[in-house]
Amino acid sequence: MGATPSIVWFRDDLRVGDHPALHAAVERGDPIVAVYVLDEDSNGVRPLGGAAKWWLHHSLASLAGDLRDRGVRLVLRRGPARRVIRSLVDEVGAGAVFWNRRYGGAEREVDAELKSGLSDDGLEVRSFGASLLFEPWTIRTGSDTPFSVFTPFWKACLAADEPRHPLPAPSELDGFGGADGRGGPAGDDLDDWELLPTHPDWAGGLRETWEPGEPAAHRRLRAFLADDLADYATGRDRLDREQTSRLSPHLRWGEISPHQVWHSTRERAAGTEGARKFLAEVGWREFAWHVLFHFPELATKNWRSEFDAFPWPRLHPSTLTAWERGRTGVPVVDAAMRELWHTGGMHNRARMITASFLTKNLLIDWRRGEQWFWDTLVDADHASNPFGWQWVAGSGADAAPYFRVFNPELQREKFDPDGRYVGRWVPELDDGDSPEPIVDLRETRAAALAAYEHVKAAK
DNA sequence: GAAAAGTTCGG
DNA sequence: CGAACTTTT
Numbered sequence: 001m002g003a004t005p006s007i008v009w010f011r012d013d014l015r016v017g018d019h020p021a022l023h024a025a026v027e028r029g030d031p032i033v034a035v036y037v038l039d040e041d042s043n044g045v046r047p048l049g050g051a052a053k054w055w056l057h058h059s060l061a062s063l064a065g066d067l068r069d070r071g072v073r074l075v076l077r078r079g080p081a082r083r084v085i086r087s088l089v090d091e092v093g094a095g096a097v098f099w100n101r102r103y104g105g106a107e108r109e110v111d112a113e114l115k116s117g118l119s120d121d122g123l124e125v126r127s128f129g130a131s132l133l134f135e136p137w138t139i140r141t142g143s144d145t146p147f148s149v150f151t152p153f154w155k156a157c158l159a160a161d162e163p164r165h166p167l168p169a170p171s172e173l174d175g176f177g178g179a180d181g182r183g184g185p186a187g188d189d190l191d192d193w194e195l196l197p198t199h200p201d202w203a204g205g206l207r208e209t210w211e212p213g214e215p216a217a218h219r220r221l222r223a224f225l226a227d228d229l230a231d232y233a234t235g236r237d238r239l240d241r242e243q244t245s246r247l248s249p250h251l252r253w254g255e256i257s258p259h260q261v262w263h264s265t266r267e268r269a270a271g272t273e274g275a276r277k278f279l280a281e282v283g284w285r286e287f288a289w290h291v292l293f294h295f296p297e298l299a300t301k302n303w304r305s306e307f308d309a310f311p312w313p314r315l316h317p318s319t320l321t322a323w324e325r326g327r328t329g330v331p332v333v334d335a336a337m338r339e340l341w342h343t344g345g346m347h348n349r350a351r352m353i354t355a356s357f358l359t360k361n362l363l364i365d366w367r368r369g370e371q372w373f374w375d376t377l378v379d380a381d382h383a384s385n386p387f388g389w390q391w392v393a394g395s396g397a398d399a400a401p402y403f404r405v406f407n408p409e410l411q412r413e414k415f416d417p418d419g420r421y422v423g424r425w426v427p428e429l430d431d432g433d434s435p436e437p438i439v440d441l442r443e444t445r446a447a448a449l450a451a452y453e454h455v456k457a458a459k
Numbered sequence: 460g461a462a463a464a465g466t467t468c469g470g
Numbered sequence: 471c472g473a474a475c476t477t478t479t
Contacts, residue, residue, distance in 0.1 A: 142469065149467050151474065237476080284476095352476065391476095400465065400475060407478060445478090456465090 004095030005031045005176040009085060011107075012381075013100045013130055013254035014063045015214040016070065018166035020128035021098040028124075031176035033092055033184060034067055034074045036060060038193060041080040044106030046299065046382065049375035051344040054203050055212050057195035059253045062213030064190070070173040073181025076188040081110050082117075089118065091185050092176060097123055100130035100254075103289050104382040105296025133163040133258045133286055136293035146294045150398045153290070154283040166260045205342035210249065210378060217250035221261060225268045232274035236281075239332070239347050239412075239421040245278065246345070248379035251285065258282055281348075288387035291397050299370065299386040307395035309458030311451050312365045322438055323358055324372055326425070329437040332412040333357045335425035342425075344378040349415055355392040356406035360448040361439050366393035394452065405445050 006025040013019060014036075025032050040047050048056065064074040077084045089097065097118055102111060111127065118125045129135055139156050140146060147153035177184025197203050211220075224245045228235065235243035250256045261282055269275040292298045302308055322328050326337035336350035346354070351373075358369045370389040374380045390396025392404055416422055423430060 141467090147468085149475080152468055155469095349476080398467090398475080400477090404477070406476095410478075 005033050005092050006096040006098060007033045007035060007085070007088060007092070007094045009097060009099040010034060010036045010063065010074070011099060011102055011254075012252070013257075014059045015169075015217075015255050015257070016063070016066050017169035017214065017218075018130070018257040018260050019100065019169075020130050020167060021100045021126070022170065023167045024126060024128065025096070025098050026170050026173065028096060030095060031174045032072050033088070033094065033176045034072050035085075035088060035187075036063075036074060036076055037081045037084045038076070038078040039081045039084070039110075040078075042082065042106065042110050044109070046106075046374075049377070049380060050197065050202075051206065051376050051378045052374075052380060053195040054197065054206055054344070055210070055249055055253060055378045057190065057193070058212035059255060060190055062215070062255075066214060067173070068179070070170060071179040072173045072175035073177070073179075073184060074187075075181070075185055076190060076193070078188055078193065082114055085114055086117070088185060089121075089123065095123060097125050099127055101127045103132065103136060103293045105292075107382075108296075130257060130259075131254055132289055133157065133262060133282070134160055134290075136290040139290060146290065147287070148291075148397045150284065150287050153287050154280060157283060157286065163259050163262050165263055166257060206344045206378065209343040209345060212249070212253070212255070214255045217247065217256040218260075220245070220247055220250060221256060221264060225264060229265070229269055229272070229274040229278060233277040236277070237349055237415050239336075239350055239416040240418060244348060245281075248285075248384075249345070252379045252381045252384075258286070285384055287397070288383040291387055292383040298383065298390070300367065302395040303390050303397055304395050304399070304455075306455050306458045307393070309454050310395070311454050313363050315364055315368070319362055319438065320364055320368055323354070323362060323364070323369075327435075328357070328362075328439075329435040330357065330408050330441075331422045331426050331429055331434070332408050332416065335422045338425040340373075340376050344376060346377070347421075349411070351388060352392055353406050353408055353411050355389055356404060357408055359389075359393045360405045361408075361441060361444040363444065363448060363451065366390060366395065394455075405448055407441065407445075409441065 006028050008022050008025045016022060039045055067074050077088065102108060115125045134157050139153065139160065175181060228243045232243060235241055247256065251258065262279060265275050265279055295303055323337065326334035328334055333354050336346055336354045340346040355369055358364050359366050366389040370386050373385055387396060391399050394404060412422060
């Protein structure tokens with residue numbers, strides 16, 4: 001056993017393949033301590049939603065297995081990360097701490113403080129880019145500002161140096177304290193974290209829909225590239241088809257890296273319309289994270305501050321509840337909200353439709369919707385979720401308010417032409433049992449545009 | 460199929 | 471400047 005082990009701190013990168021921090025620890029040569037910290041205590045770190053906890057439980061179980069197979073036990077610790085990592089360092093006498101970068105505001109503060117503190121104590125502390133294709137500070141406009149429009153942003157990314165090729169997963173690791181970790185530091189039992197719902201167990205639909213973990217992420221990518229990429233450019237918009245990649249939760253938890261997605265897609269289908277379009281969707285994820293990097297308050301504050309003048313009417317709680325539970329009387333909205341409640345996922349276009357309906361037709365503040373998605377989506381992350389909501393609300397980057405009052409009836413006709421999506425989730429429609437919409441679409445659209453006039457006046 | 464219409468960014 | 475923009479009427 002080496003005297004000075006290296007700690008690899010796993011965060012939103014629950015994988016062993018293409019893991020630069022783990023890779024660097026292997027190269028360093030000392031025995032490895034792998035740790036995951038459940039941090040619900042650090043200032044400003046957002047507590048996980050219910051669906052996210054469900055995913056995290058299974059993803060950690062999968063990662064622990066993959067590490068154990070390679071000779072390392074995953075140590076689970078709970079508490080404020082600064083304190084937990086520092087005490088682990090002392091406990092094992094670590095000589096190095098490696099991690100992959102996080103880009104949220106609160107997380108960056110935690111990491112920066114730890115990095116300087118541990119470095120002052122003489123440890124080797126290194127962080128790596130692993131969850132984004134391009135570091136946010138490297139993609140800038142010609143006038144050296146961050147981009148606020150997607151298309152030129154993505155063009156600049158495509159013109160930059162190509163993202164690195166993925167690193168191989170280490171086949172064998174030198175675990176500190178032996179392969180079973182008995183000689184190493186103690187950790188929590190995953191079950192004791194109670195991440196899974198019990199009373200009641202509402203996760204049945206999630207189990208039917210998803211398979212968390214790194215091996216499943218790669219199977220999903222392979223199946224998507226083989227079956228769905230060719231017709232992706234148009235098929236992705238169809239609510240009644242399963243032609244999207246459904247990789248978002250795997251990317252959210254870092255079970256697969258965007259580098260792996262990028263290179264696999266290019267190797268398989270470089271130059272095709274499907275590949276171009278799919279990688280642009282990965283680009284939207286990238287853009288959201290870059291925006292969050294430059295504007296850490298994305299989840300709470302309007303990115304366009306003039307939207308602070310938007311006159312959200314007084315909220316009737318029953319209206320919000322009707323939206324949450326899929327009882328608005330607007331079929332495609334109700335179908336999508338029930339899909340979310342049941343499966344923990346929602347089609348990309350359905351997200352735009354339901355978000356437009358909440359903010360433009362119900363005139364409810366985007367933050368209420370964002371919070372609901374945060375609690376119910378398995379893929380909700382710190383960037384894409386608030387970014388998407390602000391984009392739809394009109395307060396965000398690349399948002400063109402006038403254009404983004406979706407008409408849910410038109411959207412249904414275009415993207416669920418045979419009614420298969422709506423019929424699956426709102427079966428009572430077939431019985432001729434269609435309730436009246438809780439709002440008039442034309443009137444509320446006009447009201448939203450009138451409210452938007454206040455925003456313009458506030459500029 | 461055109462117009463509604465506001466903003467960004469590269470040329 | 472003018473092209474671009476996950477749309478609606």
